Amino acid sequence: MNRGQKKACILSIGNELLSGKTVDANAAYVAAQLRTLGIPVVGIYSVGDEEPAIRRKVALAAQEADILMITGGLGPTDDDLTRQAIAGFMGVDLVLQEDLLAALRQFFERRGIEMVRRNAIQAYIPRGATAIENQKGTAPGIRAEFDGKVLYATPGVPSEMRHMVDTFILPELRALATGQAIVVKRLRCFGAGESKIAEMIGDAMERGRNPLVNCTVHEGVVTLEVVATAPDASQAEAMAVRQEESLRVAVGHLAFGTGSQTLAEVVGERLVERGRTLATAESCTGGLLAAMITDVPGSSRYFTHGWVTYSNAAKQSELMVPPEMIDQYGAVSEHVARAMAQGARRCSGADYAIGITGIAGPDGGSEQKPVGLVYIALDSRDGAEASRYVFSWDRSSVRLRAAQTALNLLRLKLIG
Amino acid sequence: MNRGQKKACILSIGNELLSGKTVDANAAYVAAQLRTLGIPVVGIYSVGDEEPAIRRKVALAAQEADILMITGGLGPTDDDLTRQAIAGFMGVDLVLQEDLLAALRQFFERRGIEMVRRNAIQAYIPRGATAIENQKGTAPGIRAEFDGKVLYATPGVPSEMRHMVDTFILPELRALATGQAIVVKRLRCFGAGESKIAEMIGDAMERGRNPLVNCTVHEGVVTLEVVATAPDASQAEAMAVRQEESLRVAVGHLAFGTGSQTLAEVVGERLVERGRTLATAESCTGGLLAAMITDVPGSSRYFTHGWVTYSNAAKQSELMVPPEMIDQYGAVSEHVARAMAQGARRCSGADYAIGITGIAGPDGGSEQKPVGLVYIALDSRDGAEASRYVFSWDRSSVRLRAAQTALNLLRLKLIG
Numbered sequence: 001m002n003r004g005q006k007k008a009c010i011l012s013i014g015n016e017l018l019s020g021k022t023v024d025a026n027a028a029y030v031a032a033q034l035r036t037l038g039i040p041v042v043g044i045y046s047v048g049d050e051e052p053a054i055r056r057k058v059a060l061a062a063q064e065a066d067i068l069m070i071t072g073g074l075g076p077t078d079d080d081l082t083r084q085a086i087a088g089f090m091g092v093d094l095v096l097q098e099d100l101l102a103a104l105r106q107f108f109e110r111r112g113i114e115m116v117r118r119n120a121i122q123a124y125i126p127r128g129a130t131a132i133e134n135q136k137g138t139a140p141g142i143r144a145e146f147d148g149k150v151l152y153a154t155p156g157v158p159s160e161m162r163h164m165v166d167t168f169i170l171p172e173l174r175a176l177a178t179g180q181a182i183v184v185k186r187l188r189c190f191g192a193g194e195s196k197i198a199e200m201i202g203d204a205m206e207r208g209r210n211p212l213v214n215c216t217v218h219e220g221v222v223t224l225e226v227v228a229t230a231p232d233a234s235q236a237e238a239m240a241v242r243q244e245e246s247l248r249v250a251v252g253h254l255a256f257g258t259g260s261q262t263l264a265e266v267v268g269e270r271l272v273e274r275g276r277t278l279a280t281a282e283s284c285t286g287g288l289l290a291a292m293i294t295d296v297p298g299s300s301r302y303f304t305h306g307w308v309t310y311s312n313a314a315k316q317s318e319l320m321v322p323p324e325m326i327d328q329y330g331a332v333s334e335h336v337a338r339a340m341a342q343g344a345r346r347c348s349g350a351d352y353a354i355g356i357t358g359i360a361g362p363d364g365g366s367e368q369k370p371v372g373l374v375y376i377a378l379d380s381r382d383g384a385e386a387s388r389y390v391f392s393w394d395r396s397s398v399r400l401r402a403a404q405t406a407l408n409l410l411r412l413k414l415i416g
Numbered sequence: 417m418n419r420g421q422k423k424a425c426i427l428s429i430g431n432e433l434l435s436g437k438t439v440d441a442n443a444a445y446v447a448a449q450l451r452t453l454g455i456p457v458v459g460i461y462s463v464g465d466e467e468p469a470i471r472r473k474v475a476l477a478a479q480e481a482d483i484l485m486i487t488g489g490l491g492p493t494d495d496d497l498t499r500q501a502i503a504g505f506m507g508v509d510l511v512l513q514e515d516l517l518a519a520l521r522q523f524f525e526r527r528g529i530e531m532v533r534r535n536a537i538q539a540y541i542p543r544g545a546t547a548i549e550n551q552k553g554t555a556p557g558i559r560a561e562f563d564g565k566v567l568y569a570t571p572g573v574p575s576e577m578r579h580m581v582d583t584f585i586l587p588e589l590r591a592l593a594t595g596q597a598i599v600v601k602r603l604r605c606f607g608a609g610e611s612k613i614a615e616m617i618g619d620a621m622e623r624g625r626n627p628l629v630n631c632t633v634h635e636g637v638v639t640l641e642v643v644a645t646a647p648d649a650s651q652a653e654a655m656a657v658r659q660e661e662s663l664r665v666a667v668g669h670l671a672f673g674t675g676s677q678t679l680a681e682v683v684g685e686r687l688v689e690r691g692r693t694l695a696t697a698e699s700c701t702g703g704l705l706a707a708m709i710t711d712v713p714g715s716s717r718y719f720t721h722g723w724v725t726y727s728n729a730a731k732q733s734e735l736m737v738p739p740e741m742i743d744q745y746g747a748v749s750e751h752v753a754r755a756m757a758q759g760a761r762r763c764s765g766a767d768y769a770i771g772i773t774g775i776a777g778p779d780g781g782s783e784q785k786p787v788g789l790v791y792i793a794l795d796s797r798d799g800a801e802a803s804r805y806v807f808s809w810d811r812s813s814v815r816l817r818a819a820q821t822a823l824n825l826l827r828l829k830l831i832g
Contacts, residue, residue: 020446020457291815305726306722
């Protein structure tokens, strides 16, 4: 591929996109990644699982851009037609790659699953193209050059696509990209809404500034993204670091991490640093808090015990919550949250224990105890503290927000 | 517009789409709505805020489709260029609509906000086109006819777009839509890969068939989607039902549900039907199984107790797993999985209990016990059975697949 300012076009393949069944989040991911390299995306096209339609759109994209990014349609079934369309566009045939076939065979053998014949299609790629290794699935990606342009095709499964983009495609494109260096930093915040945080950071988000600050919200976590552009990387890095620092000062303890860090990761790091352990006792979150904690590799160093005491009987037998307490205050109460945390800490011998009880809905709410009401308690050598929250939206949001808030309470406790 | 089978093309306008900042959920919404009318979408294009680019894509869409649905670019700022591009494509000028201007003035007056001059642009529409009232914001939509085709442009703000689509555009298209009714059914499968299932259903997925069968995979669940097209709804329904039934026969016990049902929902329904209860004892899944079970509203009717025994000490103290057993076979073993399930069933008094122990990775694997090795046990009045699995990819996949497989084992047990 020639050097110089490159433009990209993204093609997303799949009937599920045209039927509205799937929102095309893959395209947004690819576009955002290309942006970090300063490569503008000039178009995004969703195309159905039809070979001539895909071929036509590949041809159109090749007219408009230098880099073609294709996701989807590389699977083993009859509606996976991307590799045929690429071969058709390039005017070449599909050739069997023996090494890919061997890798596929090995994959199925390792798992003790029979490899059906149609899987072999994934070992074919257009003549002259090369395969991109798939470390997260069976379908290899495809890389092809033509007329000084480059085309990458990845599977549509988000985890496979992302891994291929991050580990193979972006590094290659980074080497080709010229001119302006772009450095992106992210500051992750929890505990206030987007508009509140926007207010705290003043005019940092004004358009046209460099570094540019963008703000996105996902599952309650507000991410401030700093994009610094400069003639060279060290200059861009310095600008981004300065901006990130000033944002950090502005938002104070709301900032919990950087990059793509989660609350559970940050809490885990703090626990490891201090050599402390953690146990959980959950009612309305039903194991979600424990699942978030243990999603972090190495969490067995600090997480030992978790209880999901969904029934009152379980709260009594497993966590020694007194039945009179449940009778008097109800299972969803400050007292019971505290007793759950204390029971979990005592039974596990952990340094910290979290107790959560609430009403996730959609049923079970009342005037006094509405759906979304959650009590979260944290027990430690300093005693047990409990707080009351009312979270919004649906069952999943209430559960998620409760688990995140519990992690955030522990984070704030750990940093004093 | 002429009658007959119509095709649609969707254009989404905005730099925020090309930068990856915004996922194009508008297009999916419009596509899903059109589909309910039996109008197929042949393409979705995201275009930046550039007048010539928008004009070119409108022209392209006009070649491919009879109905053009455009969202975005109708606001009052300099980067809102959709109305100019439509006028340019149609070869007409923009004309001021006095009634729109009066309505705009009134809107600002009512709110006591000064109407800045640039807002007036929203009162201009292409000559020959008509305005679509916006009941949720200031920018009117645009409806234009040309060459027997129809074009609708709506603002990109989701609430404004949806309201305009629902209250104006769909009713109009419904009146125009001819004949063809479309009925969609989904069959959800678990326990085999996409390619295996494709083989089992034979040629059902061949392109061009009616009903059409599509196949998608998300987190291990394979969804077979049946799309039946017929002159009337009852005929389409009958065709879809027949096709679904034949798929169900072909995949046998792999089919666990329909629509968007999850394994946890289906297992919950079976437990409620039979008046049975469930408890869980998790090691490597760390609460994920319990979280999936309790994500279902009303799960407190059958789920009572869950343990996350992440440490060996927890397995011993909470679930009475004998320390000698852990010493002899290791914590990740068939014996321990079984003992965990038995301990959970005994302590909870539940009818069924699941025990899971494994190596989620990325560390902790060995030659004999690789990362991904998971033992899952199910204890019931019939005794405890345990099975060995090796799941692939990363920590999250191993955990997810283990939890799903456990639910599936229980499902198979419940249906005998």
